[in-house]
Amino acid sequence: MQAKSRRQAWLTAILIAAALVLDVSMHLYPLRLMILDFERIDGTGVPPAEAMRFPEGTALLSARSECANGGCWSLFTVRPPAGADRVAFEEIYLVDRGRMDGTLWDPRPITVSAEEFGNDVWVVRGDYWSDSSWRPSS
Known part of the structure; x- marks a missing residue:
């Protein structure tokens, strides 16, 4: 009888x-979303390398942040992978x-974009604040 009550106590x-x-968790997650929203509004939040989800085999050479015109972004200097992973890299970035x-x-x-820096090294830009539907006027 004592073992049963001990089991019930553990289960409880x-x-x-x-x-x-x-x-x-139900209280902290909305708080986290609110904090992320404040970073988005003032433009200071920048995506870390983990958020960029580079394909397997991509070599991250350097990462830095820059700010101008009311927003900040991350610049990642990378060497793209070879083969099929390189095709995936090019399609995304x-x-x-x-x-x-x-x-x-x-x-x-x-929002992402990339340009070749030279010697098969690319600079990938990522930010949270710019609108991907924006296009420069002709």
Whole structure:
């Protein structure tokens, strides 16, 4: 009889802990989204290298941030991968203002573009604030 009550006590403790974790998560996630939104509004948030989701085999040579005209962006100097991964790299990044969808943890879309720097080295630009539908007027 004592073993049964001990098991029930453990089960109750586990259920209470799970409920607390769920409750905290339900309150912290909207707070995180609100903080991300403030970064988007003032233009200071820049995507880290992990958010850029470079294809396997891409060598990240350097990363830096720059700001001007009310917004900031990240510049990544990379060496694209070879083979099929290089084709995937070019489809995503070698466009004039392409768009990468966000993730569950960071739902902000990233505007991307790239240009060749030389010696098979590319500079990839990513930001959260510019609109990918924007095109310069002719």
